[in-house]
Amino acid sequence: MFDTETTGLAPSEGDEIISVGAVRVVNGRLLRHECFDRLIQPLRAVSRESQAIHGITPQMLAGQAGIEQVLPLFARFAQDTVLVAHNAAFDMRFLQLAEARTGVVFSQPVLDTLMLSALAHPGHPDAEHQLERIAARLGVATIGRHTALGDAMLTGEVFIKLLPLLAERGIRTLGQAREASQKSHYARLEY
Numbered sequence: 001m002f003d004t005e006t007t008g009l010a011p012s013e014g015d016e017i018i019s020v021g022a023v024r025v026v027n028g029r030l031l032r033h034e035c036f037d038r039l040i041q042p043l044r045a046v047s048r049e050s051q052a053i054h055g056i057t058p059q060m061l062a063g064q065a066g067i068e069q070v071l072p073l074f075a076r077f078a079q080d081t082v083l084v085a086h087n088a089a090f091d092m093r094f095l096q097l098a099e100a101r102t103g104v105v106f107s108q109p110v111l112d113t114l115m116l117s118a119l120a121h122p123g124h125p126d127a128e129h130q131l132e133r134i135a136a137r138l139g140v141a142t143i144g145r146h147t148a149l150g151d152a153m154l155t156g157e158v159f160i161k162l163l164p165l166l167a168e169r170g171i172r173t174l175g176q177a178r179e180a181s182q183k184s185h186y187a188r189l190e191y
């Protein structure tokens with residue numbers, strides 16, 4: 001499970017990752033002690049709008065390592081895993097745009113709890129697939145929201161709760177989840 005916080009919401013216009021958080025899920029258990037949590041000093045200023053959401057200030061980023069140092073560390077943490085994120089298209093676009101600067105390519109399979117929620121709860125309106133709403137529906141406490149590590153942990157807890165709901169719908173393997181996800185209208189999201 002992973003999440004990023006960014007300077008803004010427009011990766012194609014130069015916004016950058018300023019925080020990466022990740023935690024492992026193994027055999028249906030969130031391993032809170034196996035996590036990755038780093039701040040990143042960007043080349044671009046953090047927008048006031050973004051600061052209001054995640055609370056990361058320029059002062060917190062001053063002196064932190066750049067993306068060229070942090071992304072290889074995250075790649076090692078995520079090696080031989082499935083990347084799982086909520087609205088993964090957003091986070092993956094930032095990672096893809098950082099490839100040229102870092103040389104790091106994330107080629108492993110990706111699952112998106114936004115799409116998985118839509119599969120587990122078909123017919124729910126889009127607003128019901130927001131991470132906080134899914135968590136509330138599944139009885140998962142929301143703690144540390146809008147921090148990369150906090151959102152990664154919340155995503156992990158939601159993912160674990162979604163697994164039996166997906167199994168009830170015949171989605172039991174990674175391949176089945178990826179194939180079914182591509183049929184969701186969320187699969188067309190681009191950033």
